[in-house]
Amino acid sequence: MKKRNEPANSSRRKFLKGVSTSIVGAYIVPPALKTKAQSISDEIIDSYEGKVKLSLKVNGKKYSKNVEPNITLAEFIRDELNLTGTKVVCNQGECGSCTVLLNGEAIYSCHLLALDADGGEIITIEDLEKNKQRSNLQKSFVENDGLQCGFCTPGQIMSAYALLTENSNPTDKEIKKGMSGNLCRCGAYPKIFDSVKAAVNK
Ligand code: FES
Ligand code: FES
Structure with missing residues (x-):
């Protein structure tokens, strides 16, 4: 099956890669320089295909990559950085499964072009386990069957994290409002609420 983000001209890309590699090879590049020469040829192909440079900080680490201008932030996080904890369900900004933090604010990463986040700071679910306070939120979901x-x-936890970062002692009404952008097809809402509430009480 064709991958959603596979460029329509992938065969042209393979062809170009072959041509550029053989051009590089024709000049008998010393083995030590081959990696560099290959990366230069990749850059030429990238600029030919209209890729643009994207620089982001994700979970405290800086990344700078050439990307297709039409990929979403969710696609960048999952496909380019291999951080697959962020889930894509509806892929149209409705369910909240792809929620991440951009500059401290919870956003739907499937609904934002990666380039629109250029220069920003992203936090994904993978970052939470590194921080004790944040991982307590994850534990709370496990302990309360959330x-x-x-x-x-992952999206529910990221929204809860954004909520508790902004308001460490939310009322029941504020919890419901803060979590209202995240849908659950299993209907686990009461337990999700209990999980957030228990994290607040801790
Ligand atoms: S997958 Fe992004 S909002 Fe549903
Ligand atoms: S969709 Fe929420 S737990 Fe299954």
């Missing part, structure tokens, strides 16, 4: 299939859970 999930069934678990597919919406």
